[in-house]
Amino acid sequence: MNVNYTMFYNCLCTMSGGAIYFTSPNACLRMICANRGSGGAESCGHFSFLSVNQVNQEEYLSVSYCSHTTTGYYSIYLHSGSQRVDNTNISMNNAYRSSAIYTYSPSSFISSHCTVANNKASESRCIWFYSTTGSISMSYANIVHNNSPSGFGIVYVHGAGLKILMYSIFQNNQNYLFCVWTGSLEVSHSFISHLGVFSTSLAVSTATNNSFTIIITYQIQFFISYHCDPENLVQTPYQSQDHV
DSSP states (O other), X not given: OEEEEEEXXXXXXXXXXXXXEEEEEEEEEEEEEEESOBOOTTOBOSSEEEEEEEEEXXXXXXXXXXXXXXXXXOSEEEESSEEEEESOEEESOEEEEOSSEEXXXXXXXXXXXOXXXXXXXXXXOSEEEEESSSEEEEESOEEESOOOOSTTXXXXXXXXXXXXXXXXXXXXXXXXXXXXXXXXXXXXXXXXXXXXXXXXXXXXXXXXXXXXXXXXXXXXXXXXXXXXXXXXXXXXXXOOEEEO
């Protein structure tokens, strides 16, 4: 499946995958706007449910206001395969659990130059990483103004495999920032400013070149279209983006 230069607006379903539900070997999404998508109350993936056993690639996506209520699970659900998410803006989304993205059991996951901002969970989690093998790596991310009311963290990790967050910015998030349920998480070369609980469960490794201060967030190129304008979605005193 290849989906390019496409807009999904106000797409609703009663189950999983508000706009896209796809199971097959390969998927590539590029230059996509998803605005106001929603699945059912027990759904997985208010915008997309992608179960791919080979290559699962997303770049230049803008996913916002998925869902309109804090029910269901995950705005983006990625299942299996070699996963890559780059230059993607995931902002102003709502869910009961994991308001931004859930990556499940990838052979590898790599993400760079993304913004995850102003997402709201009624129970817990914004970003959820689960793996049994392989590695998970996210770099040059703006992770700002998200919440996790219960003790499972804005970033929640469990399972085996190496999980690394580096060269990223964590600012103005509420409640619990990290939760390492099982396995390990290393945060390095990042800028962290957090007034709530820093971590729960297992310890997070932060020994490598982190600064606990506020800085201007990264200026990142994002896809802009009629229903997806990053400046309007994630505008904060610390934020600016370029458009594609």
